[in-house]
Amino acid sequence: MSASRRLLILGSTGSIGTQALDIVRRSPDLELVGLSAERSWEPLVQQAIDHGVDRIALVDPDAAARAGEAWTDGEVLVGPEGLVRLVLESGADLVLNALVGSAGLGPTVATLGEGIDLALANKESLVVGGELVMQLAEATGAQILPVDSEHSALHQLLAGESPGAVEKLIVTASGGPFRGRSRAELQEVTVAQALKHPTWAMGGKISIDSATLMNKGLEVIEAHHLFGTPYDRIEVVVHPQSIIHALISLTDGATLAHMGYPDMRVPIAFALHHPERMDLPVAPLDLAALGSLTFEPVDHDAFPCLRLARDAAIAGGTAPCVLNAANEVAVHAFLNDRLGFLGIPAVIEGTLERLDPAPIRAFETLYEADREAREIAAELVGSYTV
Known part of the structure; x- marks a missing residue:
């Protein structure tokens, strides 16, 4: 693995994004180069300040305008085009796509099209455009590292x-x-x-x-x-x-x-550090305390x-x-x-x-x-x- 991996997080204010930032805090070898959210501009700006990031993107134009007024230390990109620009211009080696819904497809395509490795938490990218997305990854040699726990x-x-x-x-x-x-x-x-x-x-x-x-x-x-x-x-x-x-x-x-x-930091960390593993403050499994595991068919x-x-x-x-x-x-x-x-x-x-x-x-x-x-x-x- 290279000495430092330049990471861009799309959807950084959501559940996956905030847990990924917890991993970044524990990982001196991860350098954060950009963050994005749909419309939660206040937490996004705070994340940028906390992590020393100078470029963010907001899909919602009103939210982007308000972020631009409140935060003058960096650049705020706007709309779906802003997300794609963030991917293309950030110099990232790895993009974590933690966006929700089909809005994640455009940035997935932009990432793989540039040959950038993709840590994928956005199911819909593959559900909607699976055939084309996998062909694109194969064509550019970019890796897709799944973040879903399954x-x-x-x-x-x-x-x-x-x-x-x-x-x-x-x-x-x-x-x-x-x-x-x-x-x-x-x-x-x-x-x-x-x-x-x-x-x-x-x-x-x-x-x-x-x-x-x-x-x-x-x-x-x-x-x-x-x-x-x-x-x-x-x-x-x-x-x-x-x-x-x-x-x-x-x-x-x-x-x-x-x-x-169940702790999403485990699959997130695996994707962000692949092929290496990092130490996480997650308890090892205690089978005796669990007692039993059960299974049943889907209704x-x-x-x-x-x-x-x-x-x-x-x-x-x-x-x-x-x-x-x-x-x-x-x-x-x-x-x-x-x-x-x-x-x-x-x-x-x-x-x-x-x-x-x-x-x-x-x-x-x-x-x-x-x-x-x-x-x-x-x-x-x-x-x-x-």
């Missing part, structure tokens, strides 16, 4: 195995706050209940995706692209304790598991989002992009009390039915599919009563 675990488990030896990838799911509830029992759940995740502290969008199990659908698509594994060889199993993050089954009958207490009737994601993934083309856009619209509507919890999969399914998957010829195809899907999903949200 994909980081798979990345580590697969490192020592030849592709022919791997039978199956198994992603674990906590089951979210509504594990064990029937479809009928989910009819009346509230936003506050859906935001209460049993094991992880996350932002709003990701917490709702976890409650609907859509996050596991997105993770299956991500794993398919990252590891080149067919969908029929990627499984999801519910594991409420969130101690095993992923497993791989091998052709000789062995199954390997990656285990640890597809109560949580149809995982099935919808898998179907869209298998349909291919623009279908995963449509799935993602419809999900973002539906989750936003649910968070704003404009849609019931079970309305989320209903809006997604309705949008997928209305838009046939088209082949992806360029990133433009994706932006067009995303726009169309959002229009249809918004229309469907309007037709559902809360």
Whole structure:
């Protein structure tokens, strides 16, 4: 590893971003060269001051204007173009993309297009543009280092195995706050209940995706692209304790598991320091204290989002992009009390039915599919009563 790695963090005010900054504080070999946020300008400016960063970007123009007035010691870049400029002009060796939603795709493309290594916490980059994104990384030789705990675990488990030896990838799911509830029992759940995740502290969008199990659908698509594994060889199993993050089954009958207490600093640090490991103040696993680990199948009737994601993934083309856009619209509507919890999969399914998957010829195809899907999903949200 080079003496110092120049790191740019996109989405630095969110859950992943703030934990990444904790790792930067413990890592003299990481030099921070830029930070970005969507609209949280006050914490972003404070982070820039604390870490001696002189360039930041804000997607929201009003937030950027206010940051520019309040902070005169550096440069504030504006909008999606500002994010891309930050990537292109920062001189980073490594970009951590911790943005939420399809807004992360542009910076992912910019990073890989420049041949810069990418620590990827933005699932949607691969869900929406997986084929093109992986081709781009291959063309420029840039590495994609997964930050999701499940994909980081798979990345580590697969490192020592030849592709022919791997039978199956198994992603674990906590089951979210509504594990064990029937479809009928989910009819009346509230936003506050859906935001209460049993094991992880996350932002709003990701917490709702976890409650609907859509996050596991997105993770299956991500794993398919990252590891080149067919969908029929990627499984999801519910594991409420969130101690095993992923497993791989091998052709000789062995199954390997990656285990640890749920702490996102572990996969973040692994991506930022790869191929080396750093010391972290994380407790080693005490199996006797845990006592037991349990597993159960996914209830597809109560949580149809995982099935919808898998179907869209298998349909291919623009279908995963449509799935993602419809999900973002539906989750936003649910968070704003404009849609019931079970309305989320209903809006997604309705949008997928209305838009046939088209082949992806360029990133433009994706932006067009995303726009169309959002229009249809918004229309469907309007037709559902809360």
